[in-house]
Amino acid sequence: MSTSDNMLNILTLFTIQEPVLDADTICEKLNFSKPTGYRYIKDLVAHGLLQRLHGGQYTFGPRISVMDYISQQSNPIIRFSVPLMLDIVEQTEFSCCLTQFYEDYCIDIHHESHRDSNLLAYGRGRPRPIYAGAAPKIILASTAPKIQKSIYQKFSNEFQASGFADNEQEFLEKLNQVKKQGYYASKGELESHLGAIAVPIIYSNKAYPIALSVVGSVKRFNLINSETIVNILSKAAKTIEEEVKKAEQK
Known part of the structure; x- marks a missing residue:
């Protein structure tokens, strides 16, 4: 898969049942090596699509809320x-x-x-x-x-x-x-x-x-x-x- 596919797949892991995931779980679910998975996660955080919580856990970032607002308005x-x-x-x-x-x-x-x-x-x-x-x-x-x-x-x-x-x-x-x-x-x-x-x-x-x-x-x-x-x-x-x-x- 392309880099963009892999990064989008990370976002699709978050669900109502699992709104928070740690980096190791993300890597394990998608069969990423830790260096690769951590790099993808870092890039998603930089773009505001993920945000880091305590203990190395992640959830959707503020950019998701902005995108939802734009979607609703447009x-x-x-x-x-x-x-x-x-x-x-x-x-x-x-x-x-x-x-x-x-x-x-x-x-x-x-x-x-x-x-x-x-x-x-x-x-x-x-x-x-x-x-x-x-x-x-x-x-x-x-x-x-x-x-x-x-x-x-x-x-x-x-x-x-x-x-x-x-x-x-x-x-x-x-x-x-x-x-x-x-x-x-x-x-x-x-x-x-x-x-x-x-x-x-x-x-x-x-x-x-x-x-x-x-x-x-x-x-x-x-x-x-x-x-x-x-x-x-x-x-x-x-x-x-x-x-x-x-x-x-x-």
Whole structure:
């Protein structure tokens, strides 16, 4: 591998489960000699991508935070979505999320909460499973069958345990039903006390769709008119799609 590949591989070692690693562990995980591994780590620290903690341990550096801020400010999906999300929060008194598919999990790239609600355990950038919740299901329903089959093969046990689908054919059929329906509603799939309704934002045929969803307590979802929420979300998603396409044409 090239030097750049090796240095990027160091960054990918840091996870939610292992946010801090020592230099020897990094070298061992990537099969680097200590002189080589230490040199890579030193360069990453110099560029602010890693920072040294006590006892020779390392974690992400300040430059990562700057990069995340730039990403948030420059992403046109987020820029066009925020005013609409704030309006959705005001109308529904639910929290509102934008969720993206990456590799074999989902991440929320932005959310707006109703009056500082603390319902959401998953915030921006925290990976969450592709097999549970409204946002992942509506994203999967809007992707190609090849991707759907790949995800089912990886997480068939989880989809079966949740009662969503006992086999691949049933999985594909259910996703097709969700796609035709245009939204997915969940109750207690990701967290037992939470429900959600999600619609897709399909802004490009070269990128995975993004989910726009509202999240609230299951108790509240038991009392609402889901059709009204779906209409609000669908209208907002359509507006975001149109704004992104306009921006790309400029």
